[in-house]
Amino acid sequence: MSRARHAITLVYVSTLIISVAACANAVDFLLTAPSPAIAGLPLGLPWVGSHFRIDTLSAFFLALVNFGAAAASFYAVGYGQHEESPGRVLPFYPAFLAGMNLVLLADDAFTFLLSWELMSLTSWALVMAHHKEGDNARAGFIYLIMASFGAASLLLAFGLLAGAGGDYLFASIRELHHADLTSGLVLVLVLIGAGSKAGLVPLHVWLPLAHPAAPSHVSALMSGVMTKVAVYGFIRIAMDLLGAPQWWWAIVVLVVGAVTAVLGVLQALMEKDIKRILACSTIENIGIIFIGLGLALAFASNGFNAAAALALTAALLHALNHSFFKSLLFFGAGAVLGATHDRNIERMGGLIHRMPQTAVFMLAGSAAISALPPFNGFVSEWLMFQAVLVSPQLPQWGLKFFVPAVGAMMALAxxxxxxxxxxxxxxxxxxxxxxxxxxEANETDQWSVTAMGLLAIICLLAGILPGVLIDALAPVTTTLTSAHMPVQTSDPWLSIVPISESRSSYNGLLVFIFISFSAMTAAFAIHRLASKSLRRSAAWDCGYPDPSPITQYTAASFGQPIRRVFGTTVFRATEHVDMPAPGLTRPAVYEARVHDVIWEMLYAPIASAVAIASGFLNKMQFLTIRRFLSLVFVALVVLLLGLAIWP
Incomplete structure (x- = not known):
């Protein structure tokens, strides 16, 4: 056991040090904004090798990935000591981090896809670390299928991008001119390939299964970091390699993003598993990020570079903010899971007394992900709405109609x-x-508490001083849109002004000061200026004096109004009540069922068709030699006929 503890400490401390160094180098490159650095290795395809490149876009995502990796490694130094099967986690954890970094550095299609597969396979191995628990094996199987499907889509996209010349270097792809039909097909393929990894609807079915199945620090990486690598892949191809965008691309991305945001949060409201709630919430936030990218494409296609820079800044800032608060929330979920050995929130309650530090940090994360000021989630979503408000200047009527509708759906989400x-x-x-x-729950270890505390402070600082992050994103938006938002740190009181002060501005520092001053004033007035007499009574019991916990609101009852409004249409939710007649002593029975419509209507029929086809093809291995030869003969005739009639 001592050897396992030493191995856990060694692996996580090593990845912590390496991730901090990589993050610092990426931030330095981003802020100094030098020309791209290019390197090559004699590995990979013959006569081609592997090519690597770092520019402002990859530097930003390298900083995001390695900061998340450093936070997860710091957390895992303590959390990993409770891991039941460290041998199933430790070998793949560093390889997973390496795969994500290599995707961001790849400068040719072969290296990109190879690194993408390394990232997918190592994360699948981590998902399968607890394969004997519940549906974890099924989650890993579905994740592997969806990852393979996404990689195949990206392979086809790169094939179209390379063209007849077959040069897979990104520099060569940038110089090619693609027909409108080819560009549109590449966009759809990239949306499928990257969207399946990010969790876009309807390619999201693996995410609520796989993210909760992994160890909690890996869940934080998959949800808060790996999904951003998929966002990077979409941006790299759609906004860099593919050339000038077409305006209709924006409609596709906006619609997919808006539907993803609303369906993701609705599914989260139906869940009782704390890690599944967080995983479904990731789907919602990925949808918000793609709304920003769709707005950026809409503005860029019409030459509105300043507005495109605003939308792209909002998307990138929300990607960064999401990595902060989603990692914090998964760390908190891991602490709760370790203390209660249960992920069902219906079996929790009262943990604020048993785990006070975790409760405070989870409250900060919940406020941040709910976009409440002065935390960071509010800033990026507020910037997104500012980009929506600029949309009336777009000339296409399709965009004039869709963008306000998408804005309304984002507000609903x-x-x-x-x-x-x-x-x-x-x-x-x-x-x-x-x-x-x-x-009987107890507070988690000090490493985990410290990691959560640091992320909570960062969520607050990023909401109070967002101008620093916005200015750091200027080199990225300049590279992709030839424009950037106005310099924010030069404004008085560190306000952020997306376009001009006459339109809108926000000051997180003043909001924080106002909230703090109001809270302290209210506390002082109540405790010092009010009546000196003190009355004590029982806590408000909501009309239920029985102290039994069954009289409390449950997760199901809390979500019932929303389930009745949206669930009947979106999830085909049904309710069944069996109320005994007066005088009967048997208990009443209430049952609510929620269906995964996308799985039942799209994936279940595909799975059934594959099973039927597999059963039919399985019989072919028992054919006699004469039937095999007859089958080959028929196939040859069909192929020859096809060649004969081919124009």
Whole structure:
């Protein structure tokens, strides 16, 4: 056991040091904004090798990935000591981090796809670390299939990008001119390939299964970091390699992003598993990021470079912010899981008394992901709405119609996200304990608490001083849109002004000062200026004096109004009530069912068709030699006929 603990400490401390160094180098490259650095290795395809390049776009995502890796490694130094099967995690964890970094550095299609597959396979191995628990094996199987499907789509996209010349260097691809039909097909393929890894609807079915199955620090990496590598892949191809965008591309991306945002948060509101709630919330935030990218494509296609820079800045800033607060929330979920040995929030309750530090940091993460000021989630979503408000100047009527509709859907998603995390936090941490495990829970280890505390502080600082991050993104937006937002750190009181002060501005520092001053003033007035007499009474019992925890609101009851409004259409939710007649002593029975419509209507029929085809083809291995020869003869005749009639 001591050898395993030493191995855990060695691996995670080593990855922590390497990730911090890589993050610092990436930030330095991004801020100094030198010319791209290019390197090559005599490995890979014959006469081609492997090519690597770092520019401002890859530097930003390298900083994001390695910061998330450093936070996860720091957390895992303590959390990993509780891992039951460290041998299934430690070999693949550094390889997973290496795969993500190599994707960001790749400068040719072969190296990109090879690194992409390394990232997918190592993350699959981590998902399968606890393969004997629940549906984890099924989650890993579905993840592997979706990852293979996404990689195949990217392979086809690069084949079209390379053209007849077959030169897969990114520099050569940038110089090619692609027909409109080819460009549109590449966009769709990239949206499928990168979207399947990011979690875009309807390619998201693996994400609520795989992310919760992995160890919690790996879940934080997959949800907060790996999905951003997929966002990078989309940006690299759609906004760099593919050339000048067409305006209709934006409609495709906007619609997919808006549907993803709303369906993701609605699914999160239906879940009771704390890690599945967070995983479904990632789908919502990925949708918001793609809304920003769609707006950037819309503005860039019409030559509105300043507006495109605003939308792209909002998307990139939300990607960064999401990596902060989603990592924090998964760390908190891991601490809760370690203390209660349960992921069902219906069996928690009252954890604020048993795990006070985790409760405070989870509250900060919940506020940030709910886009409440002064935390960082508010800033990036506010910038996104500012980009939506600029859309009336777009000339195409399709964009004039879709962009406001997408803005309304994003506002709906933001409101539902707030309800989702009030539900999750209230049921899990407030009220009375609903199980013996919740009553006996204890605070997690100090490494994990410190990691959560640092991320909570970063979420607050990024919301108070967002201008620093916005200015750091200027080299990226300049590279992709030939423009950037106005310099923010030169504004008084560190306000951020997306376009001009006459239109809108936001000051996170003043909001933080106002909230702090109001809270302290209210506390002082209540405790010092109010009546000296003190009355004590029982806590408000909501009309239920029975102290039993079954009288409390549950996650199901909290989400019932939303389920009845949206669930009947989106999830075909049904409710069944069996109420005994008066005088009967048997208990009443209430049952609510929610269906995954996308899985049942899209993936289940495909799985059934594959099973039927497999059963039919399985019979072919038992054919006699005469039937085999007859089958080969028929196939040869069909091929010859095809060649004869081919024009």
């Amino acid at each position: 933001a409101a539902l996200a707030a309800a989702c995390f009030v539900r999750m936090y209230g049921v899990a941490f407030l009220g009375r304990p609903r199980s013996q495990e919740a009553r």
